[in-house]
Amino acid sequence: MASIHIIGAIIGEFAAMxxxxxxxxxxxxxxxxxxxxxxxxxxxxxxxxSLERGMLFCLWLAFISMSAAFVLxxxxxxxxxxxxxxxxxxxxWASMVCLWYAAILGSRYILGVSTKRLAxxxxxxxxxxxxxxxxxxxxxxxxxxxxxx
Amino acid sequence: xxxxxxxxxxxxxxxxxxNHKSAPLRLREKVYVPPSELAKALSDIQQAFGFxxxxxxxxxxxxxxxxxxxxxxxxxxxxxxxxxxxAFRDFHQPRSLDVTEDLDLHLYCRIGHKAVEHILGVASSxxxxxxxxxxxTSQFKQxxxxxxxxxxxxxxxxxxxxxxxxxxxxxxxQTAIGQKTVSISHAALDLxxxxxxxxxxxxxxxxxxxxxxxxxxxxxxxxxPKELIIVNRSLxxxxxxxxxxxxxxxxHVRAHAFDDLAALLLHVxxxxxxxxxxxxxxxxxxxxxxxxxxxxxxxxxVDIAIPRDIDPRCGExxxxxxxxxxxxxxxxxxxxxxxxxxxxxxxxxxLEKSQDYALWLKNFHxxxxxxxxxxxxxxxxHKECERTFKKDMFKDLKDEQILAIDRLLISLADxxxxxxxxxxxDFHR
Numbered sequence: 001m002a003s004i005h006i007i008g009a010i011i012g013e014f015a016a017m018x019x020x021x022x023x024x025x026x027x028x029x030x031x032x033x034x035x036x037x038x039x040x041x042x043x044x045x046x047x048x049x050s051l052e053r054g055m056l057f058c059l060w061l062a063f064i065s066m067s068a069a070f071v072l073x074x075x076x077x078x079x080x081x082x083x084x085x086x087x088x089x090x091x092x093w094a095s096m097v098c099l100w101y102a103a104i105l106g107s108r109y110i111l112g113v114s115t116k117r118l119a120x121x122x123x124x125x126x127x128x129x130x131x132x133x134x135x136x137x138x139x140x141x142x143x144x145x146x147x148x149x
Numbered sequence: 150x151x152x153x154x155x156x157x158x159x160x161x162x163x164x165x166x167x168n169h170k171s172a173p174l175r176l177r178e179k180v181y182v183p184p185s186e187l188a189k190a191l192s193d194i195q196q197a198f199g200f201x202x203x204x205x206x207x208x209x210x211x212x213x214x215x216x217x218x219x220x221x222x223x224x225x226x227x228x229x230x231x232x233x234x235x236a237f238r239d240f241h242q243p244r245s246l247d248v249t250e251d252l253d254l255h256l257y258c259r260i261g262h263k264a265v266e267h268i269l270g271v272a273s274s275x276x277x278x279x280x281x282x283x284x285x286t287s288q289f290k291q292x293x294x295x296x297x298x299x300x301x302x303x304x305x306x307x308x309x310x311x312x313x314x315x316x317x318x319x320x321x322x323q324t325a326i327g328q329k330t331v332s333i334s335h336a337a338l339d340l341x342x343x344x345x346x347x348x349x350x351x352x353x354x355x356x357x358x359x360x361x362x363x364x365x366x367x368x369x370x371x372x373x374p375k376e377l378i379i380v381n382r383s384l385x386x387x388x389x390x391x392x393x394x395x396x397x398x399x400x401h402v403r404a405h406a407f408d409d410l411a412a413l414l415l416h417v418x419x420x421x422x423x424x425x426x427x428x429x430x431x432x433x434x435x436x437x438x439x440x441x442x443x444x445x446x447x448x449x450x451v452d453i454a455i456p457r458d459i460d461p462r463c464g465e466x467x468x469x470x471x472x473x474x475x476x477x478x479x480x481x482x483x484x485x486x487x488x489x490x491x492x493x494x495x496x497x498x499x500l501e502k503s504q505d506y507a508l509w510l511k512n513f514h515x516x517x518x519x520x521x522x523x524x525x526x527x528x529x530x531h532k533e534c535e536r537t538f539k540k541d542m543f544k545d546l547k548d549e550q551i552l553a554i555d556r557l558l559i560s561l562a563d564x565x566x567x568x569x570x571x572x573x574x575d576f577h578r
Contacts, residue, residue, distance in 0.1 A: 050346055
């Protein structure tokens with residue numbers, strides 16, 4: 001179970017990273033197009049449409065993988081004898097990440113937000129992941145209280 | 150004709166105008182004269198400025214006045230430039246040109262040989278926004294035809310027009326410039342590439358049914374989109390345009406009237422507008438609610454009309470990518486690189502043609518002398534024959550013999566005139 005959780009988390013985080021990369025390229029190319037700097041744009045090969053599709057694919061993959069990893073690990077977390085501290089923070093953080101990615105996809109498919117906003121939301125999601133060094137901050141290695149005990 | 154005479158003669162040919170290199174689109178659309186008003190504009194300008202000959206070339210990328218000054222008008226170059234700028238301003242002032250604009254900064258003036266080279270370059274598309282585009286040659290032909298009908302065309306510009314069209318044909322057939330057919334309409338659709346990549350599976354809309362729209366439609370069909378919609382004020386014309394297209398299987402092509410435009414804008418991906426409308430066809434207030442309803446689907450709009458069909462503020466809307474004819478300049482760099490080698494050859498051909506025209510101009514003035522000389526010879530032959538055949542010794546001559554002598558004398562006169570023409574031309578050379 002733990003290995004599936006780890007694999008799911010790694011796939012999800014990589015997908016989130018790629019969606020962030022697609023988002024940055026999308027925002028840059030969109031800006032270039034709006035400013036009509038065609039020559040600059042011609043150097044690239046990916047169209048805005050391809051970038052958007054790539055971004056959406058990565059967002060779906062990130063959401064599914066990270067949610068699966070979270071759901072699979074949740075019973076184990078809840079059964080931890082010393083539930084509290086870092087574990088609770090990790091559950092809170094993981095649920096926030098999953099909810100954020102669900103919100104991104106929901107806003108796209110239900111509310112129809114623009115791809116520009118989608119890209120910005122995807123970047124925020126990536127920052128959420130990066131803020132905890134992709135969850136490594138919750139590992140015992142980083143847990144000072146665990147180390148002291 | 151001596152060298153100084155030739156210089157004076159060729160200096161009578163002038164050109165004043167503005168093009169995509171010298172002026173922005175907002176100014177060019179103000180000076181644009183639609184084909185229906187060209188004939189009147191030609192006679193107005195000729196009467197107002199007393200040009201001997203005059204041609205107006207008004208396209209989406211340029212407005213040029215080509216003129217021949219009367220021989221009696223002598224100006225130094227600076228004076229002539231100011232006079233021509235003034236003529237340009239005076240011509241456009243009643244036609245809604247903003248007088249507060251410093252127009253002189255955006256005008257160019259060519260005199261003599263430079264004007265010849267400019268006209269030759271324009272006709273053969275060497276001075277075009279997209280080098281080698283084919284449309285300018287037909288627009289050039291139309292301008293000359295219009296001047297002919299308005300009776301403002303004389304021998305100088307008529308000859309130059311012929312030379313220019315000959316050069317355009319030669320460059321197209323002998324250099325790589327003509328290898329790949331390109332036009333503004335083609336480039337317009339290429340602008341959608343960075344947004345959608347391939348146009349397959351996309352919905353395309355073309356507003357207008359004129360020449361530009363037709364070229365865009367022909368190119369669009371080759372890109373095999375899912376759907377092609379032609380919108381025009383006259384539905385018949387839109388349907389006529391569709392009948393000219395070779396539509397591949399599985400592609401939907403339909404014609405619509407202007408009334409359906411708002412509904413159609415809800416689902417199209419790429420729009421090319423090329424109408425002759427004098428006002429905006431799509432304004433900001435119409436498009437803004439449509440874009441909201443499209444739910445973030447990008448819309449690429451390319452406005453290749455002069456004056457512009459789409460309100461420039463539409464480009465500020467989220468997910469709307471609006472391009473106008475000036476944005477196509479960016480594409481020309483790529484075309485220039487492809488055609489750099491061919492440009493060298495084309496320039497050489499242009500200079501040769503320019504020299505040919507100068508030579509014609511020299512000979513043009515020899516022609517009346519030669520014609521006069523020939524007339525004198527003919528009269529002389531006629532008189533002498535009449536006098537000679539009256540004599541008794543020729544009374545017995547048969548008709549065939551008299552005819553043979555006549556032919557001999559005429560052929561002799563031909564030879565003398567031809568030799569004289571060659572001598573005169575060699576002398577000028």
